[in-house]
Amino acid sequence: VRFSELRKMVNVVTPKVLTQTLRTLERDGLITRTVHAQVPPRVDYELTAVGKSLLEPLSMLREWAESHVPAILEARDAYDDAQD
Structure with a gap:
């Protein structure tokens, strides 16, 4: 999957945070990053076997x-009501 496709899938994250997260996942061996020598540059990300096991x-x-x-939301409401 390309960076732009990932960004669309998780549109609530900034490009900076997505880049940092992808680097961490790559460092942990959960994804691979492949840079293709073309103009404009193309980078693909793919789950490794360890990543797929998750x-x-x-x-x-x-x-x-x-x-x-429903139970979680109910617990939150009860907690918030108790705090008021």
């Missing part, structure tokens, strides 16, 4: 979070 656990975490949103 897909299932992250999917399960997302499913858990989505199914517990």
Whole structure:
């Protein structure tokens, strides 16, 4: 996936933060970064085998979070009400 495509997928993040995050993921061995010698320069990012091994656990975490949103929001409201 190219940087611009990633940016569109997570449009709530600034380019600087996305770049820093991608560098960290690359350093941790979760993605690879391939620079293509062309004009304009093209950079592609791809999950490594270790990165791909996170897909299932992250999917399960997302499913858990989505199914517990009502309880989480209720707990937040109760907490906030108690703080007032």
